[in-house]
Amino acid sequence: MTAQTQLAPPIGVVNGPSVALEARNLIKDFRGFRATNDVTLAIREGEIHAIIGPNGAGKTTLFNLLSGFLKPTSGEVRLFGERIDTLPPHQIVRRGLSRSFQISSVFPTMTVRENLLVALQSRSRLPGQFWTPLSRLETLGPQADAILADVGLADSHARLAADLSHGEKRQLEIGISLTQEPRVLLLDEPTSGMGSEGIDRVKALVRQVAQGRTVVLVEHNMSVVSELADRITVLQYGSLLASGSYDEVRQDPRVIEAYLGDEGDE
Incomplete structure (x- = not known):
């Protein structure tokens, strides 16, 4: 055999x-x-x-x-x-597991940093409510700032997402994905x-x-x-x-x- x-x-x-x-x-x-x-x-x-x-x-x-x-x-x-x-x-x-999308999916009327703060909220113990004042999310600021540095947007933290270039929006979207620690x-x-x-x-x-x-x-x-x-x-x-x-x-x-x-x- x-x-x-x-x-x-x-x-x-x-x-x-x-x-x-x-x-x-x-x-x-x-x-x-x-x-x-x-x-x-x-x-x-x-x-x-x-x-x-x-x-x-x-x-x-x-x-x-x-x-x-x-x-x-x-x-x-x-x-x-x-x-x-x-x-x-x-x-x-x-x-x-986290993902980005082919079509831009950021909050255009929020700043770059605010977009990250909102995304970080979902993993925090803060209430998951859209009417939560952004000021209450400042405890997440150090995490947001670290991600901004990682994706090359630290200098653009105060810009509105709507004002970013196409490439910068991609950077922000990847940053938002990283907030979930994938x-x-x-x-x-x-x-x-x-x-x-x-x-x-x-x-x-x-x-x-x-x-x-x-x-x-x-x-x-x-x-x-x-x-x-x-x-x-x-x-x-x-x-x-x-x-x-x-x-x-x-x-x-x-x-x-x-x-x-x-x-x-x-």
């Missing part, structure tokens, strides 16, 4: 370092349309992991499933081994609509916030992906097409045909 054959793990499943965030056979149907099709994905603790794919590939749906904003038709999502797809988003946040941070299109200066600023910020935590990002800019990502997952038509390092993925004929085009020959 021959020795038992060692089978390679399915695409998206990894051996080695512990898994921070895991999708198991995720399916999401919308009235007969299958947006994600049996997606199995394991994201290692401490890595920067990029999710890429052409428009309509299911990236945003997958992000919403991972963060609890959508419930799967079938399958599971696990955070550090605990199943979380049955939980509401605010409970998932409390377990260590172990896993999901960033949806963090450099979308930016010029080169803004992109460089956000790349540096992503590297910084990735220290000591896991970062998952959806990103169209392949230059950003190649510089930041430890591993990449490629989606096509809601299914997982490939997963690996940037060099492995960019040389995969299926990925070249589906997404990268001539970039695979560069």
